[in-house]
Amino acid sequence: xxLDPRGSIDEENKELNFVSFRSSVAPILLCTRRTRLKKIGxxxxxxxxxxxxxxxxxxxxxxxxxxxDRQTELKRPAIANANQILLVFAADDPPLEPYQLSxxxxxxxxxxxxxxxxxxxxxxxxxxxQAEIYEMLDKWGYKSIFLSVYKNINIEKLSPILxxxxxxxxxxxxxxxxxxxxxxxxxxxxxVGEVSGKIARGRHTTxxxxxxxxxxxGLLADTPGFNQPDINCAPGQLxxxxxxxxxxxxxxxxxxxxxxxxxxxxxxxxxxxxxYEHYLVFLEEAITRQTEL
Ligand code: GDP
Ligand code: ZN
Numbered sequence: 452x453x454l455d456p457r458g459s460i461d462e463e464n465k466e467l468n469f470v471s472f473r474s475s476v477a478p479i480l481l482c483t484r485r486t487r488l489k490k491i492g493x494x495x496x497x498x499x500x501x502x503x504x505x506x507x508x509x510x511x512x513x514x515x516x517x518x519x520d521r522q523t524e525l526k527r528p529a530i531a532n533a534n535q536i537l538l539v540f541a542a543d544d545p546p547l548e549p550y551q552l553s554x555x556x557x558x559x560x561x562x563x564x565x566x567x568x569x570x571x572x573x574x575x576x577x578x579x580x581q582a583e584i585y586e587m588l589d590k591w592g593y594k595s596i597f598l599s600v601y602k603n604i605n606i607e608k609l610s611p612i613l614x615x616x617x618x619x620x621x622x623x624x625x626x627x628x629x630x631x632x633x634x635x636x637x638x639x640x641x642x643v644g645e646v647s648g649k650i651a652r653g654r655h656t657t658x659x660x661x662x663x664x665x666x667x668x669g670l671l672a673d674t675p676g677f678n679q680p681d682i683n684c685a686p687g688q689l690x691x692x693x694x695x696x697x698x699x700x701x702x703x704x705x706x707x708x709x710x711x712x713x714x715x716x717x718x719x720x721x722x723x724x725x726x727y728e729h730y731l732v733f734l735e736e737a738i739t740r741q742t743e744l
Contacts, residue, residue, distance in 0.1 A: 592694025
């Protein structure tokens, strides 16, 4: 299922009235939900697999009679059945900020989907700088892929990763996500370079999640851009969103089972992982948000 730009969302009831059905073998259908689904409160999300009754292929209309069980479900952005997250950052311009990258990584890990990390604009940094960034991210537990949409470097490495999957693209604005989607899907025709404050915000708040079909099967979900995702997970879960800590934590025997690895007595992993400083900052945030709720 794909949201249709002609379709409407009932803002008052936050109800999705129309969705269109997309497939390489069938034309797009503009669909309504059957009353039965409305009665049981069954929503339809982008990425859902649905049963369509009485499709009118010529008229381009149909009715969604059922929504198949979801393998995964993301709330923000709302998307069903995503398999992985392609996190895009730039090696430079905007400069790579470790805390910001870490924040996106933690947020991505908190979905429990696989995370694939790409650094675009590799044309702007020296091989030496690239190696340093690669090494840093390796210590964080990530094998990063350096891309350049401009110079067509390593774009082809993404094809096998994206094939037959639903992939959510995420990352701050200005790193080249739209450019990358255009490079992967020539007829996506996304506008590039709208980073100036007001325009970008306006565009992003009104835009819905869009699904693009990859030339050799697979779907890409373009998500509204945001630069500063909140850390709002359960504090106790946070350590597990650091791959470089995960193994240690599985076998760690802190005195308290709910140890947050700060100043508790007999903590055995305090300070023991690469991004421990980041962890402390995000932990404060997670605790604050939890008490605000
Ligand atoms: P988005 O906000 O993440 O969707 O980023 P855009 O695709 O709009 O790109 C932001 C800016 O980065 C634009 O001016 C692009 O032309 C530029 N850009 C995209 N890819 C590259 C690249 O590989 N190298 C360089 N140097 N600039 C790029
Ligand atoms: Zn501990």
